Amino acid sequence: MSRRVTIRDVARLAHTSVSTVSAAFSTHSSIAPETRQRVLEAANQLGWRADRRASQLRRSDYVVVGVVYEVQQAFQAQLVDALYAAAGKAPGVELFLAGATAHHSELECLRLLLTERCTGLILTGAGLASPHIIEAARTMPVMSLCRSVDLPGVDEVYSDPDQGEDHAIEHLVSMGHRDIWFASAPGRSMGEEREAAFSAAMERRDLTSYMRILRVGDTVGAGVATADAIVEASNPPTAVVAYNDMVGAAIVRRLRQRGIRVPEDVSVVGYDDTDLASDPTIELTTIYQPGEAMAAKxxxxxxxxxxxxxxxxxxxxxxSFPARLVIRSSTGPVRQ
Structure with a gap:
């Protein structure tokens, strides 16, 4: 196996110092043009390329933020975009992404970032167990974004689920709804918190005997399962609140596929206000989370x-950031 070419090899061939080679690849250096040209020719001859990131890491004002997110979750993807926008306004901050998929877990993402010389971590998913998060927090600052973990040494930024679910229930009750179901996603980001907030909002209005909780998950399949349960129920609800927009949109599509009108027969509310919610074929009423503000904070x-x-x-x-309701055409007055 051939030896890896280093900056010292380039300096030796160009008959100059290592610092001069480094300066030749900097746009702000003032070395002589002929020296720069000699260094570039030596680098090309040896096939060496400057490691921009390695040189930046040597700067005291440069930090690399590792981000773990779930590729298939639309709201987490929007958070990544918001983080890029915020990083663009913070000189010396670079993001290093690790996307979790069905074949690449969040734990594998975390282990990757821990080997990439990151100086801080932002976690947006829900698949990491507390011991792994605590272990990471012992080595570097860790931020949990849009997930409440309540762990030592871990900061959190999230949207208030109690406020969000209360807005949704108040909206539905004001239109005469009482029989309201909740499509929950235990084990997902803020899943237990949103379920508890829904239950509390119903209890405050003395509607606990009318509610039903379906613990289905956070995917399209969860929305389909919820819609099928509504269609097949002997006493179906007049409204359903979903864990997120992906589930809510799937409920709308599946109900219509099975001949149930939305919102005339069943009203549907989502959560997150992703681009999917404003799709004109769905027009999903949903709970808005201020993703850009949360990511920046x-x-x-x-x-x-x-x-x-x-x-x-x-x-x-x-x-905790406030949540608000965005009303679209997937909700309407209770059926007569």
């Missing part, structure tokens, strides 16, 4: 931790 807090030190137990910051 998460990166701001993490950057503070990376520059000033890791969060200690009892020093964690937990920031």
């Amino acid at each position: 998460a990166l701001e807090l993490l950057n503070q931790r990376m520059t000033s030190g890791m969060a200690g137990e009892g020093e964690e910051q937990r920031i």
